Amino acid sequence: MNYVLKKEVFSKFVNSVLKEKGIDFIAPVKSEQNDIIKFQKLISFSDLCLDKNAYYPLKEWFFKKNEVLFEFKGDKITIPEKKPKPKIFFGVRRCDLNSINRQDVAFSEGCWDPYYFLEREASTLIGYHCFEKEDNYCFCGSVGLEDHYDLMFYDRGDYFLVEIGSKKGAWFLKQRIRFFKKTTERLSARKKVIKNANRLQKKNIAPFYDHKNWKKGVDLCLGCTSCNTLCPSCYCFEFKDKVNISNLKNGKRIREWSACQLKDFSEVAGNHIFRSDREHRFKHRIYHQLQYFNEKHGKHLCSGCGRCIRGCPTRIDFVGILNNMKTKKPNVKKPKK
Amino acid sequence: MLRKQKIEKKKKNKKPVVGFYAITGCQGCLLSVLFNEDKLFDLTKLIDIKAFPFIKQLEGAKEFDVVFMEGLVAKKNDLKELKEIRAKTKVLVAIGACACTGGIPAFRNFMKEDNYKHLVYHKAMHLTDMKPTPIDKYVKVDYYLPGCPPDKNEILTFIKDFVLGKKPEIYKKPVCFDCRKEGNPCLLDSGKLCLGPITRGNCGAVCPSGGLECWGCRGPTDDANIKTMMSLLEKKGFDVSHIKKRMKSFVGLKLAKKGIDTYEQEY
Numbered sequence: 001m002n003y004v005l006k007k008e009v010f011s012k013f014v015n016s017v018l019k020e021k022g023i024d025f026i027a028p029v030k031s032e033q034n035d036i037i038k039f040q041k042l043i044s045f046s047d048l049c050l051d052k053n054a055y056y057p058l059k060e061w062f063f064k065k066n067e068v069l070f071e072f073k074g075d076k077i078t079i080p081e082k083k084p085k086p087k088i089f090f091g092v093r094r095c096d097l098n099s100i101n102r103q104d105v106a107f108s109e110g111c112w113d114p115y116y117f118l119e120r121e122a123s124t125l126i127g128y129h130c131f132e133k134e135d136n137y138c139f140c141g142s143v144g145l146e147d148h149y150d151l152m153f154y155d156r157g158d159y160f161l162v163e164i165g166s167k168k169g170a171w172f173l174k175q176r177i178r179f180f181k182k183t184t185e186r187l188s189a190r191k192k193v194i195k196n197a198n199r200l201q202k203k204n205i206a207p208f209y210d211h212k213n214w215k216k217g218v219d220l221c222l223g224c225t226s227c228n229t230l231c232p233s234c235y236c237f238e239f240k241d242k243v244n245i246s247n248l249k250n251g252k253r254i255r256e257w258s259a260c261q262l263k264d265f266s267e268v269a270g271n272h273i274f275r276s277d278r279e280h281r282f283k284h285r286i287y288h289q290l291q292y293f294n295e296k297h298g299k300h301l302c303s304g305c306g307r308c309i310r311g312c313p314t315r316i317d318f319v320g321i322l323n324n325m326k327t328k329k330p331n332v333k334k335p336k337k
Numbered sequence: 338m339l340r341k342q343k344i345e346k347k348k349k350n351k352k353p354v355v356g357f358y359a360i361t362g363c364q365g366c367l368l369s370v371l372f373n374e375d376k377l378f379d380l381t382k383l384i385d386i387k388a389f390p391f392i393k394q395l396e397g398a399k400e401f402d403v404v405f406m407e408g409l410v411a412k413k414n415d416l417k418e419l420k421e422i423r424a425k426t427k428v429l430v431a432i433g434a435c436a437c438t439g440g441i442p443a444f445r446n447f448m449k450e451d452n453y454k455h456l457v458y459h460k461a462m463h464l465t466d467m468k469p470t471p472i473d474k475y476v477k478v479d480y481y482l483p484g485c486p487p488d489k490n491e492i493l494t495f496i497k498d499f500v501l502g503k504k505p506e507i508y509k510k511p512v513c514f515d516c517r518k519e520g521n522p523c524l525l526d527s528g529k530l531c532l533g534p535i536t537r538g539n540c541g542a543v544c545p546s547g548g549l550e551c552w553g554c555r556g557p558t559d560d561a562n563i564k565t566m567m568s569l570l571e572k573k574g575f576d577v578s579h580i581k582k583r584m585k586s587f588v589g590l591k592l593a594k595k596g597i598d599t600y601e602q603e604y
Binding site: 034035036038055056060065219220221222223224225226229230242243245246248257259262263264278311313314 | 376379380382383493494497500501509510511513514517518520521522523525526527533534535558559560561562565566569
């Protein structure tokens with residue numbers, strides 16, 4: 001069963017959620033200082049910005065930039081007890097919803113990550129559908145997006161059509177049913193297709209690992225890691241022990257973001273660096289996003305949001321580079337992992 | 338086992354003897370050590386400070402475990418002092434942009450002597466000046482803590498690591514990484530001459546967070562792509578000589594080594 005939320009009621013709906021105690025309402029907000037759209041705690045309805053996708057991804061709310069894993073006093077370890085506030089995330093685009101799902105996969109693979117899922121379980125994701133690509137950087141139509149949402153809002157002019165995707169979403173809607181009306185309207189899969197967004201034409205990029213065209217992108221790469229830090233799916237991290245100055249036996253272990261475009265990312269004991277040249281690092285990110293993850297889990301890590309190109313200082317369009325590679329003489333060499 | 342023994346041996350021994358010294362420079366780097374105000378007492382429990390230019394009572398020591406050296410060699414006396422200290426210490430740490438990369442004083446290398454000498458040394462011609470050079474040209478430097486001024490937390494972390502017998506961690510990530518973590522917009526996109534992509538971070542991207550472009554005071558990263566950076570800035574409409582001036586303002590000599598053409602052609 002789908003629901004309808006009329007646009008006249010929409011502000012009332014948002015305001016009523018904002019007034020609810022014990023819930024944070026997080027939505028894309030445009031900063032007044034620098035015009036950047038970020039997911040932030042919404043304070044008033046007028047701050048809500050749904051015209052464009054957020055410049056910074058949602059991941060920092062779940063996969064924290066600096067997460068204290070535990071504190072130690074000598075040999076004694078204490079894990080900080082956290083009780084995250086329930087959070088409603090509104091206005092999350094389909095690409096971001098998918099990348100959160102990929103992070104769920106990554107953080108539950110092999111070892112279930114309690115720090116990540118503590119935040120994740122406290123969250124309700126309300127999507128906002130794009131009917132058309134936002135700009136020329138988007139390529140979400142090529143990576144096979146799936147439905148991963150609690151609620152999904154479709155803008156239909158005068159009203160929002162609301163689809164329920166999970167029990168959590170249904171529960172959220174049921175509590176605020178006074179704003180919604182039932183409807184029999186359904187959007188067909190064809191209508192849900194995001195138009196003009198299938199820019200990446202290659203389905204399998206494995207044969208192109210040693211292609212000479214990569215050099216165009218590699219030469220332009222500054223190694224600034226914007227692509228990693230802006231990516232909604234990238235989940236690499238590193239650990240640090242920070243000891244207290246008053247007693248060097250005490251301190252805390254912190255998990256921080258890391259980035260595969262950094263030279264020291266693949267540095268191991270004995271100062272050996274596995275990917276010491278920029279070309280391997282550059283290709284590794286793309287192959288991890290579009291091939292290695294797929295081989296392991298059956299879906300792309302990349303969600304095609306285009307942030308890595310939009311935020312790159314030199315705007316390296318790896319999609320264009322891949323499209324221009326000819327299939328006539330596929331290189332037989334297997335890609336290095 | 339060996340590592341444990343080493344740590345235990347260190348525990349038994351006295352606190353490491355540490356000296357802070359400054360040659361030509363503004364002494365601002367040593368000031369940023371003092372900016373750790375609330376941690377200074379804890380710091381003195383960890384290390385034995387035997388020399389610090391701001392503390393008159395200290396008389397130095399015959400031998401040091403670590404010496405933090407600020408400033409660069411610009412006078413003949415500097416070189417003499419530097420070599421003396423190097424002979425006394427086990428570990429020499431270059432602290433600040435001047436000691437690590439040349440900093441602002443090294444700007445003199447890019448100018449013709451006749452153009453500035455009458456302005457600066459109008460009467461004081463007795464100064465025995467040398468070509469201003471970062472200290473690693475003359476002595477072996479074990480670690481670098483760059484920045485103008487250096488990050489106070491980085492200095493503390495270094496001391497903690499050293500006391501623990503850990504290999505001090507060298508931060509190799511660019512400023513952009515810190516900047517993106519802070520959630521800033523890209524200043525290059527808003528048309529500013531920002532050197533973040535090629536500059537070493539760990540400063541917490543203080544300048545870009547405040548809207549000021551990165552001037553590259555912490556020196557270039559190991560794999561800085563200077564060629565692409567130059568062409569990017571040129572495409573953004575900056576004058577080549579302006580870009581080069583900016584790039585050289587803190588790290589002139591190190592960048593000259595890295596492939597930016599030599600500096601005599603300008604000024």
